[in-house]
Amino acid sequence: MTQALDEIKIGGLGSSRKRVEDNRFIRGRGNYVDDIVLPGMLHMEILRSPLAHARIRSIDTSKAWEIPGVRLVLTGEMMATRNLAWMPTLSYDTQAVLATDKVRFQGQEVACVVADDPYIAKDACEAIVVDYEPLPVIVNPTQAMAEGAPLIRDDKENQHDNVVFDWQVGDKDATDRAFEQADLVSKLDLHYPRSHPSPIECCGSIADFNRATQKLTVYMTTQAPHIIRAAVALVAELPEHMIRIVSPDLGGGFGNKVPVYPGYVMSILASILTERPVKWIEDKTGNLISTGFGRDIYLHGELALRRDGKILGVRMHTTSDHGAFFSDAQPSKFKIGLMHSAFSCYDVPAAHLTARGTYTNKAPGGVAYRCSFRVTEAMFFQERMMQAAANDLGMDQAEFRRRNFVRDDDFPHRTPFGFLTDSGQYGKCLDVGLAAIGYADFLKQKEEATKHGRLLGIGISTMTEPLGAGNSREYDILGIKMFDSAELRVHMTGKAILRTGAKTQGQGHETTWAQIVAHELGIPAEDVTVEEGDTDTAPFGMGTYASRSTPVAGAAVAMVARKVRAKARKLAAHLLEVSEEDIEWELGRFYVRSSPDRGVTIQECAMAAYSNMPDGMEPGLENVAYYDPPNLTWPFGCYIATVEVDPQTGVWDVLNVVAVDDCGVRINPMIVEGQIMGGLTEAYAMASMQFITFDTQGNCIGSNYMDYLLPTAWETPGYELHEVVTPSPHHPIGAKGVGECATVGGPAAFVNAVMDAIKDTGVRNIDMPLLPDRVYEALTQRHDVSGAPPVRTDD
Amino acid sequence: MSSLFEEIREPVAGDVPVRRVSITVNGVRRTADVEPRLLLAHLLRQGLGLTGTHTGCDTSNCGACTVLFDGKAIKSCTMLAVQADGHEVTTVEGLAGPSELHPIQEGFKDEHGLQCGFCTPGMMLAAKALLDENPNPTEDEVRWALSGNLCRCTGYQNIVKSVLWAAKKLQSQSAS
Known part of the structure; x- marks a missing residue:
């Protein structure tokens, strides 16, 4: 007779156990970083560049030193004497810790002050006089690649232009043949705007070097403490066993807290020099204008289609804007992350992707903002292309997807760009979603509404994404295998x-x-x-x-x-x-x-x-x-949104949102659902209001929460969640990743819904976010609306 | 490292103007000599060690620093400590006694109204200000009352449920 325990009662798999934390x-x-107080602790503040591109003629710190309570003022020149003015990034590039030669983006770190309290440190930063010689500014890849463009990275040997990399994947010849056989080629150009992960807690660190023990302890906001320890060992040339990195409670991360930031390095040096603990807590503007952003990438996409709706081939060309330093954290083998996971849920015989990365006078980054290495962009491009293609074919958007899905019995499946997916029930997820939203009824309702001049729209986004790097054969960061x-x-x-x-x-x-x-x-x-x-x-x-x-x-x-x-x-x-x-x-x-x-x-x-x-x-x-996982996990998501667009103003309201997630076995359903709702909200944010742009001078528009809009409880729609469970065939408990699925798949559902509502205008694309003025422009002028920088700020 | 170390100056005493303030924090009268420019959030966090009040944005947008000021929800990152002189402030640490939980705290745990926890104290205090005035709010009223507080993790749906859970519990408590 079994005496086995009841798994749910002991809080095992499937239990929506209330959270311990x-x-x-x-x-x-x-216990967040800023809550930690150490005896004798000093406070550090950073002086940032007001200009996006300028040569530094001189820095005068003498007035700062005169302020009572100032203990240390550091400039790039002083960092350089310790070989710390530059540091390696997680993508085999270098990044300035404190600027020596010139500043390359607005907000770049120019000097820092360590003082008895943060108020004094801020005062002293304002007392530093920097003489800049302004240089021409580049805020998008077109400018970066233009003939005669100023060279941003003149610090690098053998860097003669503003191109970071050129990379390609897929089979060009087979793809060319597929396009020759196509009945129809559907094309789409768009920009996925720069966005910022923006956890409510900014970055910060407390470095505590103990001369007696030679041990350096750093309390810091990091999602990857062991990578940081390795980086500190390499950058600061300290023995690894004498470095202790502590990541206490984190007030959100979303990818923003993966890279190594100059502030961390400066606080470490400052603690070594002062032999006191040194705390650095970034302010929100510093966080938004200088730390790892996400996205900022342009697509030219083409789908080769047969008249009956079969996709024959995919061409994608992406141009990404990496800012002044290439500092993404991503697997070394893939220059543009996992962009080539696009179209993994569809059976596409041939595909080819070319990708170019460029330097601009903007903050470095391109971090995976709540996604797996550029997967958000891949899936957004995919699902926008899918909708445009369905429209070009005159085919129902749900049916077009269903016709091209990889079928349940076709696993393992080699994706168009070479990944191996292992499981899924894509058609079932779509059916659950369509039933939940009441698809057929909505289409009728929409038709009826059109007669009265109302604009209703429905957007679908379906995708499988690769989550859980590695395996170690293919995935490493700076050579460190991703186990x-x-x-x-x-x-x-x-x-x-x-x-x-x-x-x-x-x-x-x-x-x-x-x-x-x-x-x-x-x-x-x-x-x-x-x-x-x-x-x-x-x-x-x-x-x-x-x-x-x-x-x-x-x-x-x-x-x-x-x-x-x-x-x-x-x-x-x-x-x-x-x-x-x-x-x-x-x-x-x-x-x-x-x-x-x-x-x-x-x-x-x-x-x-x-x-x-x-x-x-x-x-x-x-x-x-x-x-060391044998493969990535491949969750599937189906996100469907319905909207109504006001033809008089371009304002759109979300009517309903349905999410169907198949993330395999759910450890704690309550927590999984919480993550999905959070992810949907960031998707809605990007579709509706959240972006960072720049004017011609490289001034960051979106440097605080008055300009960088995050949705509140008032704007955020409600969500209806459903699940399908296809266990991962290789994960020990059958689980798959889920935290980011809704952020990855969600944006296209909202955008597709608005585009569906205004389909009769013939407009193919409005760049995110779909601000009312952009939608209004599309409605009234009937042309695509680009959101690429620079923006005009003079009117 | 020695050459730069020598550049570090010795502390110099400065004349910092201070003003004495007396504030009732979580029911206890506290007195401090503060610089007139000191923010209330910093006095609470650094001066009184009440680190449950968080600072997120410095511009009154995110609401992580929300406290109750004479019973009203305010953002303590944009109020000077001297402005609080003679007033009453309630922080998250004052929501309940050491071994008990306020129904709002219970509600947030029960309905999974938090993930990273950074916005949570501000959210709960904004919720308290609402429920003190309107013990039986609708979902829309909760959403409106919390619209000065940003959360990046939850998508708000569970936060709203948490507040409604607390409203129900508070009502059943006052009924009994």
């Missing part, structure tokens, strides 16, 4: 502590990792403490971004628990006085196969590991697992 957050007892890790120690009373190489920023790892342990070992989730973010205690991991926690670190948690269970089985055999082969496992308990009533719990095994182990067995019950 909430207990401190709802009391205001979180992850977990370490589990079961105490003698059967309680446990788990540490991983990931780092939660709101995803709820403290809750969900314990659920995986509960699932594998039958130890109630509430008996498992989860710790992350301290490189002195956590096993080496690549951190949390690109929805990789559950696919990689989560898998490591399952695997380490299985290692622990294997040892517990030996202990059980010893306690039950039978051989291991005669033992069976059920949740929380080993029992004798022939006599199921004779059993021992996992807790009894744990006690035996410390008090009654067999002769010759190593005591203790703990292990570590490093997990």
Whole structure:
């Protein structure tokens, strides 16, 4: 008779367990970087360039030094004497820590002041006099590639133009042949605007160098503490074992907290020089104008179509704007991230992608903003191209997608650009979505509304995306392979502590990792403490971004628990006085196969590991697992939005939003749904209001929350969520990544809906965000509306 | 490293003007000598160690620094500490006693109204200001009342549910 524990009751897989971390957050007892106060701590502020491109003639810091309470003023020249004026980026480029020769974007770090309090440091920054010689400014790739364009990276040897890279993937010849055979070629040009992840908490660090122990501790806002430790070891030339990176509670990340920023490096040097802890907390403007942005990429896309709706081939050419330094964090092998994951859910025989990256006088970045290395752009381009093609064919947009989906029995499937997808039920997800939104009824309603001059629209976006880099064969950052890790120690009373190489920023790892342990070992989730973010205690991991926690670190948690269970089985055999082969496992308990009533719990095994182990067995019950996934995970998302556009103003309102997500097995459904709703909101943000642009002088428009609009509770629509479950065939518990799916797939649903509403104008594209004035321009002037910078700010 | 280290100056005493303020924070009267330019958020965080009040944007947009000022929700990053002289301030630490939770706190946990937790204290205090005035709000009234507070994680739907959960609980408490 089974005595297995009820998995939901112990907070295992599928339990919507309430979050552990909430207990401190709802009391205001979180521990974010700015909450940490160390004895004798000094405060650092950064002076930033007001100009986007200018030579620095001189920097006079003498007045700053005279302000009482100022302890240190650093300039690029002083950094250069320590070989720290420049640092390597995560993409084999270099980036200025403090400008020496010239400034290359508005907001670039020019000097910093360390003082007794942040107010004094700010005063002193204002007392620094910098003499600039303005240079011509470049704010988009066309300007960057124009003949005679000023060279932005004149610091680099062998850099004779503003091109960062040229890269291509796919089969050009086969694609050319496909286009020759096409009945119809559908073309689309668009710009995915620069956006900023903008977690509410800005970046910051507290560097604490202890001369006596030679140890450097850095508390900082990082999603990837171990990568930072490696980077600090290389940049600051400190021994790795003398560096401790602690990432405490993070007030959101969304990709913004992956790169190494100059502020971190300066605070470290300042602490070494002053031998005092030095705190740097960025302000919102500093965050928005200087840290890793997302997107800013142009597409020319073409689909070769057969009259019956079959896609024969895809051509994509992208031009990306990387700002002044190429500082994306992305797998080394792929210059434009995983852009070539486009069209993975469709059966497309031939595809070719060419990509060019350019330098401009804008902040560096191109980080994966809530997406897996440019996947958001890939899927947005894909789904906008799909809608344009359906319209060109005169075919229903749902039917056009269905006709081209990879079928459920066609897995594993080689995608047009060479990925291997392994599972999915794409048609089913679409059907669930169409039923939920009431597709047929809406089309009737829309037709009826048209008669009364009302503009209704429906937008569909379907996509599968690659989440959970690596495997290590294909995925590395700066040569460090993208695996992850977990370490589990079961105490003698059967309680446990788990540490991983990931780092939660709101995803709820403290809750969900314990659920995986509960699932594998039958130890109630509430008996498992989860710790992350301290490189002195956590096993080496690549951190949390690109929805990789559950696919990689989560898998490591399952695997380490299985290692622990294997040892517990030996202990059980010893306690039950039978051989291991005669033992069976059920949740929380080993029992004798022939006599199921004779059993021992996992807790009894744990006690035996410390008090009654067999002769010759190593005591203790703990292990570590490093997990290198065999493939990415491939979740699927179907997002459908309905809107009404006001023909008089161009204002559009969302009527309904349906999301169908297939992220495999859900560890904690409540948390998964929370992430989907958050992702949908960032999708809505990008479609409706959130972007950063620049004027001709390179002035950043969107440098604060009055200009950079994030939706509030008032604008944000409500969501209806549905699920389909296709377990990952290779993940130990069948889970897939999910955190970013809705951000990746969502924007096209909103944009397609508005474009559907104004389809009769013949306008093919309005660049995001679909601001009312842009929609109004399309409605009244019946032409495509570009959102590419520069924008005019003189009227 | 030594040459630059020598460039570091010794501290010089400056004449910083200060003003004495007396503020009742979470029911306890606190007195401090502050620079007139010190922001209330910084006094709460650094001066009183009440780090549950967060600063996100410095421009009154994000609302992470929201506290109650004589019962009204205000953004403490754009109020000077001296302006609070003689007034009452409630922060997240004052929502409930040490071993208990306010229904709003319970609601946020129960309805998964938070993820990274950074906006949460401000959200809860904005919600408290609403429920103190309007114990039975509609969903739209909650959305409007919270529209001065930004959240990047949740998409607000669960935050709204959290506040409605708390409203219900508070009403059933006052009924009994």
